[in-house]
Amino acid sequence: MKKRLWKLIAPLMLVLGLVTLAGCGNSVAKRDTLSNASETNTIIWGVKADTNLFGLMNIKTGKIQGFDVDVAKALTKEILGPSGRAKFVQVTSDTRMPLLKAGNIDAIIATMTITPERQKQADFSDVYFKAGGSILVKKGSKIKSVKDLKKGTKTIVVQGSTYGDSIKKAAPNTQLLQLSDYASAFTALKAGQADALSTDNGILYGMSLQDKGYVVVGGTYTNEPYGIAVNKGQKPFLRSINKALAKIKENGTYDKIANKWFGDVPGFHVKEVK
Numbered sequence: 001m002k003k004r005l006w007k008l009i010a011p012l013m014l015v016l017g018l019v020t021l022a023g024c025g026n027s028v029a030k031r032d033t034l035s036n037a038s039e040t041n042t043i044i045w046g047v048k049a050d051t052n053l054f055g056l057m058n059i060k061t062g063k064i065q066g067f068d069v070d071v072a073k074a075l076t077k078e079i080l081g082p083s084g085r086a087k088f089v090q091v092t093s094d095t096r097m098p099l100l101k102a103g104n105i106d107a108i109i110a111t112m113t114i115t116p117e118r119q120k121q122a123d124f125s126d127v128y129f130k131a132g133g134s135i136l137v138k139k140g141s142k143i144k145s146v147k148d149l150k151k152g153t154k155t156i157v158v159q160g161s162t163y164g165d166s167i168k169k170a171a172p173n174t175q176l177l178q179l180s181d182y183a184s185a186f187t188a189l190k191a192g193q194a195d196a197l198s199t200d201n202g203i204l205y206g207m208s209l210q211d212k213g214y215v216v217v218g219g220t221y222t223n224e225p226y227g228i229a230v231n232k233g234q235k236p237f238l239r240s241i242n243k244a245l246a247k248i249k250e251n252g253t254y255d256k257i258a259n260k261w262f263g264d265v266p267g268f269h270v271k272e273v274k
């Protein structure tokens with residue numbers, strides 16, 4: 001008799017448990033990011049830590065520095081007020097979307113191009129930086145543009161970036177070497193493991209500044225408008241980001257930050273990125 005009752009109750013308990021679990025998952029995604037940020041006086045930003053000029057870990061200070069980091073700090077002050085805190089969590093091209101969706105970060109500001117595919121998964125702010133796809137090669141290389149990446153050549157791209165697809169379209173016969181982040185990608189190029197590395201021009205200029213033996217060639221072959229990504233269903237937070245962005249563009253803060261990071265970069269025009 002007891003056994004029978006248990007047989008009846010067990011499935012019910014399982015269903016109840018699953019429903020509760022699903023409910024919890026939902027509450028993470030549905031929690032209002034802006035109210036939460038106001039309560040804690042903190043916005044948690046996902047930034048790169050391997051990308052010179054945009055988000056790079058300073059080994060001496062243990063802090064991440066770059067254009068994206070400074071824009072995030074300025075937006076935080078606009079949104080939360082002067083005492084508002086920006087907290088930074090390290091992401092890569094591959095981990096940024098899962099970390100956002102899991103609720104580990106409030107927003108992604110990490111050299112991320114707005115694409116229709118990504119817009120299915122997250123909402124994007126207005127464009128805050130206009131990059132373009134290019135290639136980095138060893139100085140003196142016979143490769144002068146993406147068109148020279150013919151059969152027999154090898155090209156490095158980073159997992160989770162737009163370039164797996166872009167290179168397949170622009171240079172269908174080059175062999176792809178996919179690596180997990182930009183630090184290892186540049187190390188592999190310098191070790192002679194490939195003929196070129198392809199990603200956004202700004203990121204490549206950042207590498208070229210670190211080692212003058214590598215140069216950006218051939219201009220740009222894709223448009224990469226950067227946006228800040230937030231979870232779907234977070235319209236108030238998205239609106240406040242767009243408002244803050246317009247404000248810092250208008251009051252000169254954006255230009256100051258852009259000049260700080262790109263003012264001295266040869267071949268880069270701050271006016272064209274805004």
Ligand code: GLU
Nearest residue numbers: 093111112113161162224
């Ligand atoms: N902007 C490109 C992208 O979003 C390349 C830079 C990156 O890997 O973050 O994929």
